[in-house]
Amino acid sequence: MSDLSAFQPVPDALTGPFWDGARGGRLILARCPRCRAWQHPPLEMCRACAVPLQPEAAPLWGVVYSGTVMRHPAVPLYPTPYTVVIVEVGGVGGPRIVTRVVGTDGDVAPGTRVDIAMRPLPGGDFMVPVALVSTREEVR
Amino acid sequence: MSDGGQAIAAVVGIGRTAYTRDPAGPRSPLSLAAEASRAAVADAGLDVADIDGVASYSMNDSATFGQVPYAIGAGELTWNLDVYAGGTGSFTSVHAAAMAVSSGVCRYALVYRSLCGRSGLRYSQGSGMASLLNHPDQVFDFASGYAVPPQWFAMWARRHQARYGTTPEDLGALAITLRAHAGRNPHAVMRDPLTLEAYLGSRMVSDPLRVYDCSLEVDGACALVVTTPERARDLAQPAVLIRGGEFTWNSGGSWNNWPDFTEMYTAKIADRFWNRFGLRPADVDVACVYDCFTYTLLVSLEGLGFYKPGEGGDYFRDGRAGYGGDVVVNPHGGLLSEGYIHGFNHHYEAVAQLRGQAGERQVDGASTAVVTAGGGPYGGALLLEAAR
Ligand SMILES: [Zn+2]
Numbered sequence: 381m382s383d384l385s386a387f388q389p390v391p392d393a394l395t396g397p398f399w400d401g402a403r404g405g406r407l408i409l410a411r412c413p414r415c416r417a418w419q420h421p422p423l424e425m426c427r428a429c430a431v432p433l434q435p436e437a438a439p440l441w442g443v444v445y446s447g448t449v450m451r452h453p454a455v456p457l458y459p460t461p462y463t464v465v466i467v468e469v470g471g472v473g474g475p476r477i478v479t480r481v482v483g484t485d486g487d488v489a490p491g492t493r494v495d496i497a498m499r500p501l502p503g504g505d506f507m508v509p510v511a512l513v514s515t516r517e518e519v520r
Numbered sequence: 521m522s523d524g525g526q527a528i529a530a531v532v533g534i535g536r537t538a539y540t541r542d543p544a545g546p547r548s549p550l551s552l553a554a555e556a557s558r559a560a561v562a563d564a565g566l567d568v569a570d571i572d573g574v575a576s577y578s579m580n581d582s583a584t585f586g587q588v589p590y591a592i593g594a595g596e597l598t599w600n601l602d603v604y605a606g607g608t609g610s611f612t613s614v615h616a617a618a619m620a621v622s623s624g625v626c627r628y629a630l631v632y633r634s635l636c637g638r639s640g641l642r643y644s645q646g647s648g649m650a651s652l653l654n655h656p657d658q659v660f661d662f663a664s665g666y667a668v669p670p671q672w673f674a675m676w677a678r679r680h681q682a683r684y685g686t687t688p689e690d691l692g693a694l695a696i697t698l699r700a701h702a703g704r705n706p707h708a709v710m711r712d713p714l715t716l717e718a719y720l721g722s723r724m725v726s727d728p729l730r731v732y733d734c735s736l737e738v739d740g741a742c743a744l745v746v747t748t749p750e751r752a753r754d755l756a757q758p759a760v761l762i763r764g765g766e767f768t769w770n771s772g773g774s775w776n777n778w779p780d781f782t783e784m785y786t787a788k789i790a791d792r793f794w795n796r797f798g799l800r801p802a803d804v805d806v807a808c809v810y811d812c813f814t815y816t817l818l819v820s821l822e823g824l825g826f827y828k829p830g831e832g833g834d835y836f837r838d839g840r841a842g843y844g845g846d847v848v849v850n851p852h853g854g855l856l857s858e859g860y861i862h863g864f865n866h867h868y869e870a871v872a873q874l875r876g877q878a879g880e881r882q883v884d885g886a887s888t889a890v891v892t893a894g895g896g897p898y899g900g901a902l903l904l905e906a907a908r
Contacts, residue, residue: 389659398660421656421774446682446781448674449727455665464666466675466776476776480664487727490682501663508663 384503387457394422397435402498402507409475411436418475442467442474444492444511449485457502461485465511467494479511488513525797527761529618530752530907531871532628533566533745535559539709539738539859546639552741553583553634554591560743561592565756566628568592571745573599573626575617577609577862581635583741588632599626607810608767608785609633610863610893611900615765617746627747633864634741657774669812670734672775673895674726677815679781681728683830686818688728690833692719694814695732695856697836702853704881709736710857733814738859742868752907759907760874766793767900778897784816785899786823786892793901794825799888801826806873806889807847808866811854816895821849824890824901848883863893867902874906 391399394410401408410422410433417426419433426433447465450458463481465488468474481488482499494511501508535556553576561568571594574585583591585600599620603609610633617629661667666675680686695714702708714732722730752759768788771778794800801824809824811817818832826847827835835841841849852858852869859865870889872878878886887908892901 387662389663394656395659420777421660423773446675446679448671448678448729449724450665450671451723451727452670452725454668454671455662457663458665462665464664464671464675478661478664478666478776487678490679506663510664 384457387455388501388504388506394424398422399506401435401437402509405498407438407440407469407477407496407509408435409438409469409477410434418469420475420477438475439470440496442469442477442494442496442511443472444488444490444494445476446490447481447488449487463488465494467496467511469496477509479509481513482510483513525763527749527763527905528622529746529762530749530759531744531762531867531904532747532752532755532757532759533560533562533564534743534868534871535561535563536707536742536865536868537740539707539740539861541638541709541736541738546636546739548583549581549634549636549640549741550583550587550591552636552739553588553632553743556634556741556743557588557592557630557632560630560632560745563757564745566745569595570628571630572597573617573620573629575601575603575613575629575631576633577603577605577613578633578635579604579606581637581640583634589630597626599629606895607812607863608894608899610810610866611765611767611902614744614746614762614867614902615767615900618762618765621747627751629746630743631746632741632743633862635862636739637737637860637862638739640739661774661776670729671726673813673815674729676781676896677728677813680815680819683782685830687833688720688730689716691728691733691814691818692716693833693836694817695719697841698811698850698854698856700842701848701851701881702857705852705858708853708858709738710853729813729815732856735812735855735860736857738861740859740861742861742864744867744871749907758875760871761905761907763797763903763905765900765902766796769898771897775896782819782829783823784819784896785894786820786901789901790824793903797903799903802846804847804888804890805886806851806870806883807849808852808854808870808889808891809849810863810866810893810895810899811850811856812860812895814856817849817854820892824892843883851878851881851883866891866893870904874904
């Protein structure tokens with residue numbers, strides 16, 4: 381088993397707000413104060429406006445863009461199988477984040493609505509967003 | 521056959537090592553690169569001293585453009601290039617060499633790729649991942665256990681499945697066809713026929729990709745010598761012309777933000793590519809298309825217009841990608857069955873086919889080949905032609 385300490389992020393000025401927010405149960409993404417575009421992974425400046433991006437709390441729900449079930453243990457953080465999805469935060473077309481799914485290790489179809497919560501990242505004291513499969517209907 | 525326009529360069533020499541999975545005492549990437557490079561120079565009927573340009577590419581295991589010419593005893597270089605890239609580098613390095621000889625900054629360019637993909641850094645085992653962990657584009661992905669290419673391409677394939685109803689049998693048809701091609705290729709690592717039952721029964725890596733959807737990690741190296749079409753006439757082998765290439769890069773940062781996972785780089789270059797040469801997919805005899813995973817191949821051919829979206833499974837099942845079909849796709853077996861030399865072996869195969877030197881797997885009358893490199897948002901395609 382690999383030493384999980386090697387899999388802990390090293391927050392910097394750009395990624396720090398995300399990790400700090402996660403510890404507080406919030407999903408903090410970079411957003412342009414002028415055109416309101418989200419930018420994840422974050423950049424210093426808005427790609428369109430070239431003004432500094434600001435950390436902002438994003439909605440704690442989204443729609444699955446795609447997903448896969450990990451069966452080969454390439455990353456030692458989580459026991460296989462586990463499901464990972466790309467979620468469009470706040471609805472179709474929203475900023476995309478990658479999350480592990482809690483509640484199933486089976487397929488989660490594109491279009492599924494999920495809630496986002498924070499869970500511990502194994503091996504340290506970070507929290508990381510996960511997707512909770514919601515009971516609400518699918519969004520197309 | 522194309523419009524007969526000008527070529528920008530020619531491939532005059534090809535060389536390679538054995539591709540191995542269980543090397544008895546692994547060799548260094550430098551030793552492999554030197555062997556393949558010497559073979560390519562000798563194949564061209566040149567002397568190592570003629571080489572005055574060198575290019576390669578890598579993201580992990582490699583032998584650098586500084587080491588290799590030194591190791592083979594080359595003299596002074598007037599041009600070199602080391603591309604930091606994944607599969608796209610297989611296009612970029614050869615295309616750059618073609619432009620270098622075309623513009624006269626060097627005369628004979630050696631281009632190679634060497635890696636110990638099996639005994640060295642193995643993506644499938646997560647080797648070398650720690651160095652990428654805090655890469656700004658990937659740091660958040662790692663924390664969700666999403667970090668290596670089979671996982672990415674599985675994620676992309678699932679979207680295609682949702683949109684077009686792509687089945688496991690569809691992906692399997694690609695793996696089976698390429699394995700059948702490899703059966704006639706003594707250089708291929710996996711040559712035993714693959715049945716649909718064996719494919720479906722193989723270990724799942726990341727749904728929907730099974731182990732037979734993934735390229736074969738091997739140790740090996742492959743090299744080309746590129747020069748001008750004029751110089752090519754006086755050399756040892758039938759020249760293979762590089763008519764030109766088209767490339768796309770329209771995505772920085774994370775792949776996760778690529779708008780549509782059901783298409784890749786080929787969808788962006790297809791019109792430019794075919795219009796430039798006055799060709800359609802049906803005009804091509806051999807297609808060496810980058811196949812790090814079956815899904816990459818499925819959607820890359822789709823983007824080039826070989827079939828309509830969602831029809832790839834039928835195209836392969838009906839034999840249209842094989843001998844006697846519309847076009848022979850990866851007659852060497854591709855990265856899936858010959859071995860993963862990071863796409864560079866696709867150039868080797870196209871050249872061997874266009875020379876008529878592909879032995880038992882020779883495509884009858886092969887005169888035009890497309891070679892692509894890349895996956896996801898970026899990549900390129902070259903058009904190669906037999907000189908007449
Ligand atoms: Zn802006």
